[in-house]
Amino acid sequence: MRCKVRVLLPLYITMVVALTAPASAGEATSPEERGLAIAREADRLSSGYGDSTANLRMVLRNREGLTSERELRIRTLEVEGEGTRSLCIFDTPADVKGTILLTHTHKQADDDQWLFLPATRRIRRIAAQNKSGSFMGSEFSYEDIAVQELEKYTYRWLADEPYDGNDCYVIERVPVDRVNSGYCRQVAWLDKEHYRTWKVDYYDRKNELLKTLTFKGYEKHLDRFWRARQMEMVNHQTGKSTFLTWSNLSFRTGLKEIDFDRHSLTLLR
Amino acid sequence: MHSRTWMAALVMGMSAWTVGGAGELSGWIAVEGRGFLNEPLYRGQDRDNASIAAQPEYYHTWENGSSFTFVPFGRADTADSRRTHADIRELNYLYRQDNWFIRMGVGKVFWGATEFVHLVDIINQTDLIEHIDGEDKLGQPMLEFSISPSWGTLDFFLMPYFRERTFPGRGGRLRTSRVVDLDDTIYESSSEERNIDIAARYSRTVGGLDFGVYVFRGTSRDPLLATPDLVPPELIDPEDVNDYKLIPFYEQINQFGADVQYASGNWLWKLEAYFRNGYFQDYFAATGGFEYTFVGVAGSNADMGLLCEYAYNDRDDGGQTIFQNDLFLGMRMTPNDAASTHLLVGFAQDTEKSENAFSIEASRRFGANWRLILDAWFFLDSAGDSVLHELRDDDFARLELAYYF
Numbered sequence: 001m002r003c004k005v006r007v008l009l010p011l012y013i014t015m016v017v018a019l020t021a022p023a024s025a026g027e028a029t030s031p032e033e034r035g036l037a038i039a040r041e042a043d044r045l046s047s048g049y050g051d052s053t054a055n056l057r058m059v060l061r062n063r064e065g066l067t068s069e070r071e072l073r074i075r076t077l078e079v080e081g082e083g084t085r086s087l088c089i090f091d092t093p094a095d096v097k098g099t100i101l102l103t104h105t106h107k108q109a110d111d112d113q114w115l116f117l118p119a120t121r122r123i124r125r126i127a128a129q130n131k132s133g134s135f136m137g138s139e140f141s142y143e144d145i146a147v148q149e150l151e152k153y154t155y156r157w158l159a160d161e162p163y164d165g166n167d168c169y170v171i172e173r174v175p176v177d178r179v180n181s182g183y184c185r186q187v188a189w190l191d192k193e194h195y196r197t198w199k200v201d202y203y204d205r206k207n208e209l210l211k212t213l214t215f216k217g218y219e220k221h222l223d224r225f226w227r228a229r230q231m232e233m234v235n236h237q238t239g240k241s242t243f244l245t246w247s248n249l250s251f252r253t254g255l256k257e258i259d260f261d262r263h264s265l266t267l268l269r
Numbered sequence: 270m271h272s273r274t275w276m277a278a279l280v281m282g283m284s285a286w287t288v289g290g291a292g293e294l295s296g297w298i299a300v301e302g303r304g305f306l307n308e309p310l311y312r313g314q315d316r317d318n319a320s321i322a323a324q325p326e327y328y329h330t331w332e333n334g335s336s337f338t339f340v341p342f343g344r345a346d347t348a349d350s351r352r353t354h355a356d357i358r359e360l361n362y363l364y365r366q367d368n369w370f371i372r373m374g375v376g377k378v379f380w381g382a383t384e385f386v387h388l389v390d391i392i393n394q395t396d397l398i399e400h401i402d403g404e405d406k407l408g409q410p411m412l413e414f415s416i417s418p419s420w421g422t423l424d425f426f427l428m429p430y431f432r433e434r435t436f437p438g439r440g441g442r443l444r445t446s447r448v449v450d451l452d453d454t455i456y457e458s459s460s461e462e463r464n465i466d467i468a469a470r471y472s473r474t475v476g477g478l479d480f481g482v483y484v485f486r487g488t489s490r491d492p493l494l495a496t497p498d499l500v501p502p503e504l505i506d507p508e509d510v511n512d513y514k515l516i517p518f519y520e521q522i523n524q525f526g527a528d529v530q531y532a533s534g535n536w537l538w539k540l541e542a543y544f545r546n547g548y549f550q551d552y553f554a555a556t557g558g559f560e561y562t563f564v565g566v567a568g569s570n571a572d573m574g575l576l577c578e579y580a581y582n583d584r585d586d587g588g589q590t591i592f593q594n595d596l597f598l599g600m601r602m603t604p605n606d607a608a609s610t611h612l613l614v615g616f617a618q619d620t621e622k623s624e625n626a627f628s629i630e631a632s633r634r635f636g637a638n639w640r641l642i643l644d645a646w647f648f649l650d651s652a653g654d655s656v657l658h659e660l661r662d663d664d665f666a667r668l669e670l671a672y673y674f
Contacts, residue, residue: 060607068607068637094673095640096609097295112477112532120404121379125479125530127537130564133572134605182565258368262474263415263422266378267365269328269336 035155042195063239085260116265132182166191296325299671318348349441375408382539398435421473492517520548574601
């Protein structure tokens with residue numbers, strides 16, 4: 001698979017560039033074309049890493065300031081033309097240790113998702129195409145943590161404005177599957193230099209500001225891919241927040257499609 | 270399990286600890302109390318019981334991807350001497366290559382899709398004395414070979430030793446009026462528990478569909494509980510039987526099974542079925558239904574699942590199969606809170622006789638390491654000739670506090 005990715009990669013990039021060229025970020029005419037061009041460029045720049053592994057620490061804070069923690073290991077694999085495979089393996093809290101969430105995201109079709117429960121060795125399909133539910137009791141929903149496939153939103157450029165010292169594009173994205181999303185729209189700030197996301201405002205179905213996600217500590221990997229070490233999601237309506245810290249990030253570790261097969265869930269720890 | 274097996278397990282565990290790679294220890298220890306609504310019906314039974322149990326887990330992994338797992342289990346119970354028991358849930362070595370693996374030792378495998386009746390799950394024996402829901406399983410000695418070519422997964426099992434189902438003893442609740450006699454078990458196979466069982470399974474995922482089909486040949490995991498008059502005369506030793514006990518009879522079977530899960534939108538469809546060819550008869554059994562999930566109930570973070578399943582079994586066994594023609598309705602509540610609270614309510618109704626039961630299962634975490642589990646079962650109505658009727662006064666609530674490490 002790794003070889004396949006390498007072989008296909010130049011082709012893929014050429015293809016994306018060809019598609020992007022007629023409406024590149026600067027020259028596009030309508031706000032919609034411009035928004036799509038910006039999102040496409042951001043997607044192009046963050047694609048092609050092959051696979052990655054990382055450790056994730058989540059700190060959940062409630063309105064009273066009480067915190068609880070979760071630790072997980074995340075593995076992802078890009079599958080050319082299809083989407084992304086990902087594994088979330090829970091290490092703490094101890095009572096959910098060994099629980100694994102497997103997701104196959106698809107560019108067009110519904111995502112496939114399975115949960116492995118180690119106590120009974122059961123693999124249960126998750127039949128909630130509605131991804132607005134909370135992930136592990138955090139302020140992140142399933143749709144927030146899922147890999148953001150370009151095709152799952154429509155885009156609109158709103159403004160150019162500075163954010164935290166960076167010149168940014170402000171774009172709006174509207175979920176294509178409106179029925180199953182918890183949001184009517186999202187507004188994102190991406191810097192003009194590297195197309196890194198710095199802030200996202202999430203608006204609920206009543207178009208009221210629900211949550212804000214901010215990114216900190218961007219680092220460059222493989223000389224090309226920018227990843228934020230820290231993310232914070234604040235829920236304005238409940239006063240709760242969730243803080244994410246990424247560590248031990250590695251790329252091109254040799255993961256294969258078979259490692260993200262439903263059957264291999266029973267072999268992982 | 271014999272003390273010799275235990276010793277071997279211990280030695281293997283110790284040696285894995287010392288030979289390099291990375292090992293980790295986890296597990297749980299729990300106290301449990303069960304309170305019953307009514308006085309016991311049968312002589313010798315204690316009314317309530319308390320117990321303590323532990324299940325540590327040692328896992329060791331090597332650079333080449335192979336691993337060693339050791340999961341012993343033990344419980345001490347105040348009321349039922351048989352519920353004071355120990356088992357090796359897992360003790361196995363896994364050797365893994367790209368698209369195949371071999372697992373050797375005592376293992377645990379689950380097959381199935383439905384929520385209420387686990388019909389096609391056959392590799393591991395049920396540790397029934399642990400919980401009446403039948404979800405606790407005894408470790409199964411096995412050699413497993415699995416290969417995943419591009420067109421699915423093939424699993425092959427060789428099981429050289431059979432584990433008998435556990436049943437409550439004289440002092441325990443949730444038992445039949447006659448105690449199941451575990452000393453005089455009858456096997457159809459002349460090799461008895463040393464009969465070599467085999468199984469092969471093919472499974473695959475296609476889009477929203479997961480399915481598996483298998484064939485099993487060997488000793489049935491479901492015993493027929495026989496009073497002396499029901500045991501085939503050629504298999505019986507007259508000195509072994511008396512009127513006050515039930516004798517488990519394990520037949521040789523060929524079983525063809527299938528399980529399917531299909532997800533579409535917020536619907537999850539489930540089906541399990543098998544055809545069994547046994548000593549007395551050939552029969553068919555199936556269970557299936559759906560779960561529909563409402564995400565974000567009433568603007569909250571909570572998910573609610575509604576479950577509806579039906580179980581059918583055409584085995585003619587004098588009422589030993591509890592779910593022969595039954596409808597199950599259930600509701601699952603998941604608030605998606607920081608404490609991972611979970612609630613499942615279930616109701617079973619026999620469609621032929623006025624027999625029904627109700628269960629609640631709830632749990633939540635406290636702090637980082639504790640979990641409190643409450644479950645309650647009510648046997649509301651039962652007909653005169655069934656197993657459920659014998660449990661009619663055993664409505665109970667069970668509270669468990671577990672520490673995970």
